Amino acid sequence: MLEYRQNRLRMDPLNCNEVSPSGENVDSLEFCRVLCRGVFDEKKSIFIGPRSRSISGVTENGYYVITPLMPLANDPKSVQAPILVNRGWVPRNWRDKSLEMAAADEQPSSIAPPSQESGKSSWWMFSSKKNKVEEDQVPTVKPTEVIGVIRGSEKPSIFVPANDPNSFQWFYVDVSAIARACGLPENTLYIEAINDNVDPSNPYPIPKDTNTLVRSSVMPQDHLNYTFTWYSLSAAVTFMAYKRLQSKKTRR
Structure with a gap:
């Protein structure tokens, strides 16, 4: 299994537009690298966790952030359909800020609509500024290129709580459920970004x-190690109990 995954990761990245989002095809391409280009829809980010990370011996809780990568108009290299990208680990305050922004967006605006009189008196202001607005250049959206690995949903253990999308609680990756929460088709492609060259000035x-x-x-080798450890402990405890019982018999 380990060698199979390593060989997949050594392959040249595929163009994500060449990958069909059908379930069977994705399963056969898991751990293949893909190259994607688009723009992140930050407002639809999903935070999975908490997930701990050890930094210089200090454990810090945070989350994995999954964000839809959206197509770019008039860009032939852009993704043709949205994909879900696990961008990596972020500190806890990223999720807190995201929830605060979402709550602020849901609040009704306190700005009253302009009255008819103000509209009549200000039409000339709009007319005078029209030429200036037309001269201003519309800001272009900078595309983002992502190299990621095709993955599927996680299989949580019995100790992991169930996801609760209504309260923004996501404890494990459920691709179809996350896609629905983002307003995307359930068979949306999901990848995990990889990057060995992290910018120290912008690490997250x-x-x-x-x-x-x-x-x-838990890899198969880990299972073997756990089995050996528990059998060794059991044998040691059994031997100590036997010696203790034997010593009591000799005293009698």
Whole structure:
């Protein structure tokens, strides 16, 4: 399994527009790298966690942020359909700020609509500024290029709580549910961004490194190590109990 994933990650990245979002195709392409180009819709970001991260020996809680990458008009290299991108780990305050912004957007505006009189008196102001507005250049959206790895939904253990989209609580990756929450089709492609060259001046989000990607939560070798450890402990406890009982018998 480990070698299979490593070989997949060594392959040249595919163009994400060549990948069909059908379930069978995605399963066969899992751990393949893809190159995607578009613009992130930050307002629809989903935060998965909390997930801990050890930094210089200090454990810090944070979240994985998943953001839709949207197509760019008049850009032939852009994605043709939205995809979900796990951009990496971010501190807890990223989620707090996102929730605050979402709550502020839901509040009704306190600005009263202009009256008819003010509209009549200000029409000339709009007319005088019209030429200036036309001269101003419309700001262009800078595209973002992402290299990521095709992944599927996580399989949570029995100890992981259920996701609650209504309260913005996401404890594990459920691709179809996250896509619905973002207003996207359930079969939306999901990738995890990878980047070994993190800019120290702008470190967040921190994408997963390749070593983390190739290792699942519990690899087969880990199962073997756990089994050996528990059997060793059981044997040691049994031997100590036997010696203690034997010493009591000799005293009698």
